[in-house]
Amino acid sequence: MDLTAFFGVLLAFAAVLGGNYLEGGHVEELLNLPAAAIVILGTLAAAIIQSPAQDVRRAVRLLGWAFGRNNQDFKGSIDRIVQWCVVARRKGLLALEKEAEKESDPFVKAGLLLLVDGKGADVIRGTLEVELITAEQRDLQGAKVIESMGGYAPTLGIIGAVLGLIHVMSNLSDPDSLGAGIATAFVATIYGIGLANLFLIPVANKIKNLVLVRYQYQEMVLEGLMFIAEGQNPKAIQQRLQGYLR
Structure with missing residues (x-):
């Protein structure tokens, strides 16, 4: 976490x-349970109406990503890439198949297997760039769903407040309860503005940042794999990848 x-x-x-x-x-x-129901369910309904089902599902998964372990180990990956280069130069590209079996990252594993198959640098770039760009675009779409919910929530809060005021005005026969009723009605506004500005919009922006960092990480891995395919020496690869360190 x-x-x-x-x-x-x-x-x-x-x-x-x-x-x-x-x-x-x-x-x-x-x-105020009714206010919470109006704001939360109404905001979710608006997002579902606006977005394709796959984008909504991806947005839910991205919420878990935003609060889970999401650090990309740039330095450790550079060291691994250099080690792969050493293995490839000493034992040949086929020896990288064992390294691929150790990888849990599908992107990295796919790149190593392309090396094992003897694919050239251009083929590796062409293949992995499609996956890299597609994943970025899909996750940015998911982030936009969450961001759009941040736009709907305050409006739903106003709707909840108006509904509460309607309920209050329909009971003018009890003046003693007017003050408390009006105060309760405006709780929905707090829910809407708070949900948008303290959770949804910040989380959407964090996900966008995570997507950017992952893109840079995968781009670094891609460059490293291409250097190995081109037969670059380990020292040169390490020096050229240092620019990716944050």
Whole structure:
């Protein structure tokens, strides 16, 4: 789990609840199940209507990626690429098949198997670039789904507030409950704005950044595999890949 992201979510909740407490409010004043249902389900419904089913499913998976382990080990991968080059020069490209079996990353494994098959640098680039670009575009589409939900949530919050006010105005015969009823109605607005600005939009932006970092990582791996196919020596490969270190 990405503890930094998890801490950020906790801090967002603490900011809202802490601010409410300092203003003399109570937690129960912010609890409103109908408002939560309107904002959350309405926002999800809008995203489902807007986006293809595969993009919505990908967005759900990307939420797990945003809060999971997602660091790309650039330095460690450079060391592995150099080691693969050493193995290829000493034992031949066929020896990389054992290295491919150790890899859990499908992209890296596919690249190594292309080397084992004796494919040239141009073929390796052409094959892996399709996978690299396709994965990037699909994940960016998923991030856009989450980002669009951040645009819908505040509007759904306003709808929830208006519905609450309608309910309050229909009970004018009980003046004593008007103040509490109006306050409760505006909880939906807090839910909508808070969900958008403290969760959905930040998460969408984080996913975009993760996609960019992964693209750079896979591009580095691709370059390294091409250098091996071209017969570059290990020292030269290491020096040329240093520019990818963050």
